[in-house]
Amino acid sequence: GNSVTQMEGPVTLSEEAFLTINCTYTATGYPSLFWYVQYPGEGLQLLLKATKADDKGSNKGFEATYRKETTSFHLEKGSVQVSDSAVYFCALSKVSGGGADGLTFGKGTHLIIQP
Amino acid sequence: EAGVTQFPSHSVIEKGQTVTLRCDPISGHDNLYWYRRVMGKEIKFLLHFVKESKQDESGMPNNRFLAERTGGTYSTLKVQPAELEDSGVYFCASSQSGWKAFFGQGTRLTVV
Numbered sequence: 001g002n003s004v005t006q007m008e009g010p011v012t013l014s015e016e017a018f019l020t021i022n023c024t025y026t027a028t029g030y031p032s033l034f035w036y037v038q039y040p041g042e043g044l045q046l047l048l049k050a051t052k053a054d055d056k057g058s059n060k061g062f063e064a065t066y067r068k069e070t071t072s073f074h075l076e077k078g079s080v081q082v083s084d085s086a087v088y089f090c091a092l093s094k095v096s097g098g099g100a101d102g103l104t105f106g107k108g109t110h111l112i113i114q115p
Numbered sequence: 116e117a118g119v120t121q122f123p124s125h126s127v128i129e130k131g132q133t134v135t136l137r138c139d140p141i142s143g144h145d146n147l148y149w150y151r152r153v154m155g156k157e158i159k160f161l162l163h164f165v166k167e168s169k170q171d172e173s174g175m176p177n178n179r180f181l182a183e184r185t186g187g188t189y190s191t192l193k194v195q196p197a198e199l200e201d202s203g204v205y206f207c208a209s210s211q212s213g214w215k216a217f218f219g220q221g222t223r224l225t226v227v
Binding site: 004036041042043044045046049089091094101102103104105106107108 | 158217219221
């Protein structure tokens with residue numbers, strides 16, 4: 001079955017540092033890939049997505065590229081801020097090109113940004 | 116615009132009791148999903164409604180769990196009788212287009 005593996009935290013960085021959160025997946029076909037973020041006290045929010053190989057999703061300075069050859073979807077940001085402190089979840093869809101139904105999530109990475 | 120709302124935010128019940136969780140999706144969203152995160156593990160898909168119909172309930176763990184969506188609006192998830200392993204955070208999400216889901220804050224269920 002489908003599975004997602006992501007680095008577990010907490011990951012602690014200083015403000016303005018470069019961020020990489022690794023995510024690799026196992027799936028059949030060509031699923032869509034997502035990054036969700038959960039800020040303290042809030043629900044999960046879709047951060048970015050990519051629906052096919054070599055697509056790059058981007059939002060709020062975050063980027064992730066769908067790499068089929070390495071089955072990866074690593075999240076990156078060039079300069080993090082304290083407000084980026086949250087839990088980040090990598091996820092994939094149930095079917096090729098699919099959406100939010102039957103998502104498979106990773107365990108989440110807790111990111112802490114210190115001033 | 117109001118987001119996805121879940122009630123209660125936290126529930127503590129004894130093993131064997133019944134608990135009902137409620138989810139109010141964003142108005143107009145036909146798709147409604149339930150997910151669960153057991154402590155230390157991944158968020159797992161439970162089921163998917165399209166309007167009032169169950170589109171996919173392959174993630175429901177067993178017949179102690181019953182989900183309904185009255186008139187295609189709000190949804191309830193009942194656990195009866197609750198067991199210790201049911202403890203976790205239950206998330207509800209809704210979407211209109213299918214790929215962009217909006218999640219609620221979750222209901223933290225503790226079975227003691």
